[in-house]
Amino acid sequence: MVLVGVLALQGSFNEHIAGTPFFHISMAYLSRIALRRLGVKGVEIRKPEQLENVTSLIIPGGESTTMAKLAEYHNLFPALREFVKMGKPVWGTCAGLIFLANKATGQKIGGQELVGGLDCTVHRNFFGSQIQSFETELSVPELASKEGGPELYRGVFIRAPAILDVGPDVQVLADYPLSSNKELDSISVSEAQDQEGNTGSVKKVIVAVRQGNLLATAFHPELTADTRWHSYFLKMINDVGEGTSSSIVAVGAELAELHLNQQAKNDLPIFQ
Ligand SMILES: NC(=O)CC[C@H](N)C(=O)O
Numbered sequence: 610m611v612l613v614g615v616l617a618l619q620g621s622f623n624e625h626i627a628g629t630p631f632f633h634i635s636m637a638y639l640s641r642i643a644l645r646r647l648g649v650k651g652v653e654i655r656k657p658e659q660l661e662n663v664t665s666l667i668i669p670g671g672e673s674t675t676m677a678k679l680a681e682y683h684n685l686f687p688a689l690r691e692f693v694k695m696g697k698p699v700w701g702t703c704a705g706l707i708f709l710a711n712k713a714t715g716q717k718i719g720g721q722e723l724v725g726g727l728d729c730t731v732h733r734n735f736f737g738s739q740i741q742s743f744e745t746e747l748s749v750p751e752l753a754s755k756e757g758g759p760e761l762y763r764g765v766f767i768r769a770p771a772i773l774d775v776g777p778d779v780q781v782l783a784d785y786p787l788s789s790n791k792e793l794d795s796i797s798v799s800e801a802q803d804q805e806g807n808t809g810s811v812k813k814v815i816v817a818v819r820q821g822n823l824l825a826t827a828f829h830p831e832l833t834a835d836t837r838w839h840s841y842f843l844k845m846i847n848d849v850g851e852g853t854s855s856s857i858v859a860v861g862a863e864l865a866e867l868h869l870n871q872q873a874k875n876d877l878p879i880f881q
Pocket residue numbers: 669670671672673674702703704705707733734767768769770
């Protein structure tokens with residue numbers, strides 16, 4: 610069975626905020642569910658030595674400042690950086706994207722440590738606070754071409770970050786037109802730069818990227834029934850070929866397809 614590490618520094622203790630069922634379930638747990646649906650076992654990672662047991666890693670969403678403090682406490686940063694440097698597949702979703710970015714803006718006073726490796730600048734809370742969270746249809750041609758299914762993917766954005774600029778080796782998988790969100794904070798929008806480096810004139814921000822073995826999404830694929838991002842990541846793992854068998858990943862892909870066919874037209878988050 611394929612083992613995929615899931616950084617599990619923020620457990621259910623920070624999900625007591627009540628109200629929606631989502632906050633009773635830890636992000637790491639949801640990632641594990643998504644992986645299990647693909648016939649893959651998610652392994653919780655809390656200590657540097659546990660990274661030796663896995664050949665790929667998901668850094669889930671949560672709260673990146675808190676996650677960074679916990680990572681620092683457990684002395685995880687050197688091991689995480691080494692993991693990335695060795696070219697092992699790593700997927701950061703939301704706070705995980707912030708972790709992977711070489712540079713972050715909009716951080717709390719004093720900043721926070723980053724793992725880095727992904728050549729981009731991310732704005733930590735680009736889309737605003739919790740109440741400005743939203744869902745939207747994103748066009749992701751790469752996902753449709755590799756995983757099948759519709760080109761549109763329903764992204765769940767929760768206190769979401771956005772990528773303001775990327776380096777030449779970064780492949781942009783999805784962007785988000787700013788005109789479709791009237792609520793955006795003008796300060797974060799003015800920080801977004803167009804390709805010439807001009808601020809304020811930009812019409813869209815980047816929300817999903819790939820750079821070699823690094824994958825990053827500003828939204829939360831683990832909260833939807835659409836398993837294509839997980840299946841896409843499994844193929845990245847398979848391409849590296851370390852400790853995985855292609856047949857297992859193929860089974861995973863078949864399951865994903867089965868799942869896609871079964872899922873309701875409106876791809877609601879799995880907690881509904
Ligand atoms: N849902 C999320 O992971 C939100 C991330 C959040 N913006 C942060 O700074 O960590």
